[in-house]
Amino acid sequence: MAADDGGTDQSHKAHRSRQSGASAKKKKRGKSDKKSRDIPDNEKKQNPRAFAFSSSNKAKRLQSRAVEKEQRRLHAPTIDRTYGEPPPFVVLVHGPPQVGKSLLIKTLVKHYTKHNLPEVRGPITIVSGKQRRVQFVECPNDINGMIDAAKFADLALLLIDGSYGFEMETFEFLNILQVHGFPKVMGVLTHLDKFKDAKKLKKTKQRLKHRFWTEIYDGAKLFYLSGLIHGKYPKREIHNLARFISVMKFHPLSWRAAHPYVLVDRFEDVTSPESVRLNAKCDRNIILYGYLRGCNMKKGTKVHIAGVGDYNLAGVTGLPDPCPLPSAAKKKGLRDKEKLFYAPMSGLGDLLYDKDAIYVDINDHFVQYSNVDENGEVTRKGKADETGVVMIKNLQKSKFGIDEKLESLEKHFFDIFGRKQNILSQAHDNGKDAEAEEQNRELEPYTMGVDTSSEQSDSESGSGSSDEDEAAERDVKMRSEDDVSDKDNDDVTEQQTELKDHLKERVEYYGGRRRRKVVFGEDLADNNLEVAY
Numbered sequence: 439m440a441a442d443d444g445g446t447d448q449s450h451k452a453h454r455s456r457q458s459g460a461s462a463k464k465k466k467r468g469k470s471d472k473k474s475r476d477i478p479d480n481e482k483k484q485n486p487r488a489f490a491f492s493s494s495n496k497a498k499r500l501q502s503r504a505v506e507k508e509q510r511r512l513h514a515p516t517i518d519r520t521y522g523e524p525p526p527f528v529v530l531v532h533g534p535p536q537v538g539k540s541l542l543i544k545t546l547v548k549h550y551t552k553h554n555l556p557e558v559r560g561p562i563t564i565v566s567g568k569q570r571r572v573q574f575v576e577c578p579n580d581i582n583g584m585i586d587a588a589k590f591a592d593l594a595l596l597l598i599d600g601s602y603g604f605e606m607e608t609f610e611f612l613n614i615l616q617v618h619g620f621p622k623v624m625g626v627l628t629h630l631d632k633f634k635d636a637k638k639l640k641k642t643k644q645r646l647k648h649r650f651w652t653e654i655y656d657g658a659k660l661f662y663l664s665g666l667i668h669g670k671y672p673k674r675e676i677h678n679l680a681r682f683i684s685v686m687k688f689h690p691l692s693w694r695a696a697h698p699y700v701l702v703d704r705f706e707d708v709t710s711p712e713s714v715r716l717n718a719k720c721d722r723n724i725i726l727y728g729y730l731r732g733c734n735m736k737k738g739t740k741v742h743i744a745g746v747g748d749y750n751l752a753g754v755t756g757l758p759d760p761c762p763l764p765s766a767a768k769k770k771g772l773r774d775k776e777k778l779f780y781a782p783m784s785g786l787g788d789l790l791y792d793k794d795a796i797y798v799d800i801n802d803h804f805v806q807y808s809n810v811d812e813n814g815e816v817t818r819k820g821k822a823d824e825t826g827v828v829m830i831k832n833l834q835k836s837k838f839g840i841d842e843k844l845e846s847l848e849k850h851f852f853d854i855f856g857r858k859q860n861i862l863s864q865a866h867d868n869g870k871d872a873e874a875e876e877q878n879r880e881l882e883p884y885t886m887g888v889d890t891s892s893e894q895s896d897s898e899s900g901s902g903s904s905d906e907d908e909a910a911e912r913d914v915k916m917r918s919e920d921d922v923s924d925k926d927n928d929d930v931t932e933q934q935t936e937l938k939d940h941l942k943e944r945v946e947y948y949g950g951r952r953r954r955k956v957v958f959g960e961d962l963a964d965n966n967l968e969v970a971y
């Protein structure tokens with residue numbers, strides 16, 4: 439039929455879009471909106487005034503950002519030549535005596551590893567994240583120790599007794615840091631629980647913060663540890679500090695990056711006992727263990743051991759990492775079991791690596807003793823004639839552990855991590871300050887001398903900021919690391935020349951011991967002394 443043929447080429451009537459009604463209106467509105475949004479760029483340029491900044495603040499911000507970007511571009515790029523797993527970053531904890539250095543390290547180690555550290559001795563390596571290890575070191579209280587420590591610190595935590603104020607040790611150390619490339623520096627105020635009056639505490643915090651900023655650079659990080667809870671610093675504050683350390687960016691210092699150096703975390707005397715017996719002062723063979731930093735070390739190089747002298751290396755050997763990074767591939771987070779640490783000098787950790795052996799320390803309650811009891815009977819049956827069993831029995835008989843042996847060696851030999859008496863204090867004892875000290879000795883402990891009251895009134899006047907703690911916390915949370923660390927570095931170099939010509943030292947007895955207080959220029963002029971609480 440004809441009707442069937444026409445079926446294929448039948449022309450349909452075109453759709454007629456609606457000209458009126460709700461949907462037509464909506465369509466029209468959509469089109470006009472689109473038009474207004476797509477203003478072409480050249481149109482904007484034709485009328486620049488219409489698109490200028492409406493806020494002067496915004497304009498200023500944008501301009502300074504542009505200048506900053508430009509300046510950063512002009513800086514010589516720092517080349518990081520390290521490859522493989524980077525060695526742990528060294529966090530040095532420095533401060534005058536009794537300020538809380540050991541306690542801070544113990545609390546930080548507890549935070550990271552959930553283990554209690556019995557004592558702080560030598561470097562303590564911990565895994566702080568999937569890609570990062572940190573080594574905590576307590577700075578000795580003498581000037582030689584400070585000089586050595588300034589050479590290897592990547593970050594220096596300067597502990598300051600907030601209840602007393604700045605002490606000379608802090609400024610001496612800052613001066614030493616200046617000539618060692620100035621690593622990152624952060625301040626930590628302790629003993630703040632000694633303040634009874636909250637208002638006074640707030641003012642002192644602010645005063646110390648501004649003084650810290652003057653001495654280092656504006657905006658230098660200062661943490662507050664408000665007191666002790668069950669003999670430890672508060673968890674929240676330690677969490678913030680640890681977070682800051684974990685995310686901090688460390689820029690390689692150029693001299694260090696070009697020279698190999700090792701921070702020794704363990705050493706061993708391998709001289710044959712016979713030659714020591716024959717001559718107690720014979721030349722010793724010492725093995726030093728530690729992470730190699732900077733660049734590669736060649737076998738024949740001469741090395742300088744700080745405080746000991748220059749020596750030839752008999753050999754250099756690569757050992758398995760005693761505290762490896764967790765395998766990043768498998769898991770997202772860092773599980774509790776993997777939180778590793780390595781502190782051979784502090785008596786923490788189960789594994790001890792030697793050149794030719796690994797010592798495994800097993801907890802007593804996991805050990806099946808096969809020792810012979812008092813009656814001569816074997817308490818638990820084992821194969822008595824096996825060599826391994828005999829060796830273990832011999833070990834059980836040994837009177838002195840490896841630690842005691844090392845200790846006795848140290849006494850006779852040298853003390854790498856020694857805590858010698860403060861050379862400076864000795865000098866002062868003998869020198870010009872002896873008189874002043876003698877006078878101060880007559881004063882009661884806990885008294886501050888003549889001008890105490892004037893400062894008290896001084897610290898009461900003025901205004902305090904209430905939002906410092908919040909700001910610190912916020913800072914940790916919303917950290918834009920790149921900007922901050924870059925700024926830090928720039929600021930430090932700018933300010934290095936301005937440090938510390940304007941301060942004086944005052945020796946006094948406070949809190950039952952001798953302290954060297956820092957008195958600043960303006961305080962001297964005003965005859966103002968600081969008061970604690």
Ligand SMILES: Nc1nc2c(ncn2[C@@H]2O[C@H](COP(=O)(O)OP(=O)(O)OP(=O)(O)O)[C@@H](O)[C@H]2O)c(=O)[nH]1
Binds near residue numbers: 579
């Ligand atoms: N009230 C109070 N006591 C603190 C605070 N910080 C530390 N201490 C106490 O100060 C004492 C000394 O602490 P340490 O950690 O041994 O100080 P240190 O700086 O390692 O001391 P040295 O190794 O002798 O230089 C300890 O008894 C601590 O409990 C604090 O913020 N408030």
